[in-house]
Amino acid sequence: MNFKEQLIHYPILSTVVNAAEELGAEVYIIGGFVRDLILKRPSKDIDIVSVGSGIALAEQVAGQLGPDVQVSIFKNFGTAQIRQGDLEIEFVGARKESYRPDSRKPAVEDGTLQEDQNRRDFTINALGISLNKHSFGDLADPFNGLKDIRKRILRTPLEPGITFSDDPLRMMRAIRFASQLNFDIEPDTFDAIMAMKDRISIVSMERVSDELNKIILSQTPSYGFKLLYQSGLLAIIFPELVELQGVENIDGRGHKDNFYHTLQVLDNVSQHTDDLWLRWAAILHDIAKPATKKFDKKVGWSFHNHEEVGARMVPVIFRRMKQPLNEKMRFVKKLVRLHLRPIVLSKEDITDSAMRRLLVEAGEDIEDLMKLCRADITSKNPEKVKRYIHNFNIVEQKLKDLEERDKLRNFQPVITGEMIMETFGLKPTREVGIIKELVREAILEGIIPNELDAAHAFMVKEGQKMGLLVQ
Template identity: 65%
Template sequence: MNLAASLDHPIFKRIGAVADRLNLKTYVVGGYVRDLLLKRPSKDIDFVCVGSGIGLAQEVARTLGPDVHVAIFKNFGTAQVRFENLELEFVGARKESYRSDSRKPIVEDGTLDDDQKRRDFTMNALAISLNHEDFGELIDPFGGQEDMRKKMIRTPLDPAITFSDDPLRMMRAVRFAAQLGYDIEADTFQALSTQAGRLKIVSQERITDELNKIIASPTPSYGFKLLFHSGLLVQFFPELVALHGVEYVGNRAHKDNFFHTLQVLDNVAKESNDLWLRWAAILHDIAKPATKRYDKDHGWTFHGHEDRGARMTPGIFKRLKLPMNEHMLFVQNLVRLHLRPIPLAKEVTDSAVRRLLFDAGDAIDALMTLCRADITSKNLEKVNRFLKNFDLVEQKIAEVEQKDHIRNFQPPVTGDQIMVMFNLPPGRIIGDIKEQIKEAILEGEIRNDKEEAMALLLKIAAEKGLVRTDDAVREQPNP
C-alpha cells in the first residue's frame, strides 16, 4: 500500500531528500501513521532511520534554516526539531531488552524490523518510507491495518513479554481502547491481568498521565471497566475499587457504588470536558465504604460521606501525584457540597440558595452539573421529576444571584474598616461582627449592600457598647 498522496506536507519530501543524501533508510512511524489512517490531525511526527537519528536531525535542521534549533537527548539517542507548528522527533532504529526489576531498557542499534517489534501495539508499529525510491510505501509486518479495521488493540509480539518489559503499555492499551472505542484482543487482555503487578515499577506520574487521558475520553467508564476487570485499577486506586459490590441484609440491598460512580462520570462527560469536574464525579461517593451502616428502620445509610470524602480528597490527590492546587480545592469543594442542592429540589428558599451560592462560589454551575449527573435511577419517572426540580433550583439560583450578588461574596464592611471606625485592635470581636453581618445577608435580613451593612454595623456596635465619635472612638462598658 502506498500513502504518498497522504504525505502532502512538504516536510516529508524534504526529510526524505536529506535521508537520501546521507544514504539513510528513513521512515515516519508510530502514532502519526496511525492517525493518518484514522484521518485524525497530528502535529507530533516520529522518524526512524537505520543509522544516527541525531545526525539526521542536525542535517534536517540545517536545511530548514538558521533559526531552527535541535534539542539533543544523548542518553536516549533522540533529537527533537520544532518547525512551524510541527514537533519532529528523530531516533535511530534500535532493539531493546529489559531486566525484570526495571522498565529502563538496554538499547542497541537495530534494523527497522527490530524497531517495529519493540513497539507497543500493531497499530503503532506501522511505518512509511520517505526515501525517494519507495516514498510513501507502508510497512505493516504485524497486521496493524487489519487490527484497526477490526477496532482491535493487539501487541506485535507475545503480550506477556511486551507488558512485562514496559508495564506502562498496559495503561496505554486501556487508554487507546477508551479514546478510540476499540476492543482489547483476548490474549492481550489476559496479559493485562497476569502482568498487572508489574505496574508497581512505573512512576505514579506516568500512570496518572495515562489515567487522566482515560478520564478525558468520550466514554470514560469503558476505560475504568477495563482497568477494573483486568486488575490494574486496584494497583493504584484501591479506594475506587472498594466501592464495588452489593451487600444484603435480608432482602434490603444498597446499589453498587462503583458502577454508579462510573455512570455519574459518563453523565458528566456528556456535558463537560472539564477534567476536574470529571474527577469530582469519580470522588463524589469515595467515602461510602467508610460510612456505610445498616439501620433496621432506614436500611443502608452513608451519613456524612460527603464530608468524609472531602477530607479524603487531598490524600488521594497527593498519592496519585495530581496537582495540590486550586484544582484539588475545586474537586474537594464539589465532593463536600454534592448533596446540598438535593433538599432544595423539594423546598427552595432564598436563604438556602444564598448559603449554597456563598459556599460554592464560581463552582455553582459545575456543582449543579454534578448533581444532575448523580441522578442514575432506573426509574425514568423519578429521574425526570428530579431534573425538573433542579430546573426550578437553577432558576432560583439565577434570581437570587441577580438580586443579592452572593457568588464570590465579599463583605460590604471589612475588618479593617471596623477597627478604624471603633479604634479596635485585631481580635475576636472583629470576626464576630463580620459574621453577624454575613449571617444577616445570607438570611435575607439585609441586602448585600454597603449602606444597609453599615447601618447594621452601627446597631451591633451599640449593642456591644462600642461608641464612634468624630475624633476618637472608645469601647464603653455595658451599664
C-alpha cells in the same frame, strides 16, 4: 498499500526525504501518526525513525529548512526534535531493546527497522511509512497492524507476556488506547494483562497517572475504567474506587452499586465537558461512601456526611497518585464537598437564604458544580429521573435569578474588620469577629442588602447591643 497522497499535506516530509537521500539513510514515519492517518484522526506528533543517527537526520533537515529552525537535541536518549507550526517532529535512530526483570528501563542498542518495530507496544503502533525516494509512501506492516485497525483490535507484536513484562506501563497503555479509540483488547493480550498486573508496581505513579488521566479524558471513560477493574489493575493503582463496587443487602434492602453509579456520573459529565478536573470530581464525589455506610432498620442504608469525609480524602488520593496539589486539587475538593447541596435543595422548599449560601460557597465554580450535580441524577426509574431533573431545573433557574439580583459570586461583606475596629475604637479582639459574622449572616439571610449604609447601621446596632460605644 501506499500513502503518498496523504503525505503531500505535510510539506516538511519532502524535506525529510531529501535530507535522508543526502545522508544515504533509510527513513520511516512510525507509530501513532501512521495509526491516526489510517483512522483519519488528527495528529500533531510525527515520529521519524532513521536506520542510523536520528540526531544527524534532524540536523540535516533543519539545515535545509533554514537558519531560523531550532533543533532540540536529547543526547541521553539519542533523539532530536523540530517544531514546525503546530507540528512536533521527533527523530530517533532505529533501535532494539532488552530489559531486566526489576526495571522498565531498557538497555538500548542500534537496530534495524524490523527490530525497532518488534519493540513497539501494539501492532497498530508498529506500522511504518517509507520516506525513502524509491518507496515513498509504502506501508511497512510486519505484524498485520492494518488488519487489526480495521478489526478495531489491540494486540501486541510479540508474545504479550514478554511485551508487558518488559514494560508494564504498556498494560495501562493498552487500556488507554482501547478507551480512546473504542477498540477491543484481543483475548490473549487481555489475559496477559491480568496475569502480569502486579508488575505495574515497578512503574512510577507519575507515569501511571498520566495514562489514567488520558483514560479519564476519553469520550466514554467508563469503558477504560471497566477494563482496569476487570484486569485487576484498578485495585492496585486506585483501591478506593474499587471499594465502591458491590451491593450489600440486609433484611431485603440493598443500596446501589456505587462503583457503577460513579462510572455513569463520569460518563454523564463527560458528555458536557472536557475538563479533566471536573471529571475527577465526578470520580471522587462518592468516594467516602464505603467509609460512611450504615444500616438502620427504620431508614435503611445511609452514607451520612460522605461529602465531607470525601472532601478530606481528595488531597490524600491526589498526593498518592501524584496529581497536582494546587488549585486543581482544591477545585475537586470543593465540588466533592458541595455536590449534595443543589440536589438537597431540589427536594426541599427552597429558601433564598440556602441559595445565597450555596452561591457564596461555590463562587466561580457554581456552573461546574451544577454540571456535576445534574450528572449525579441517575436511577433505573425514568419517572424518578424526570422528577429530579424537573426540580433541579427549578433550583438552577432560581440560582441564576438570585445571582443576577444579589451579585453574590465571590461574595465579601462590605463591612471589614478594620471598619469595625475604627467604629468602636477596638483592637483585634473576639468582639470584632462576632460583629463581622453577624453582618455576614444578616446579608446571607436577606435581612440587609450587601450595601454600605444598611450594613453600617446594622453593625452599629449590634455593637451597641454588646455594650460597645461608637467613637
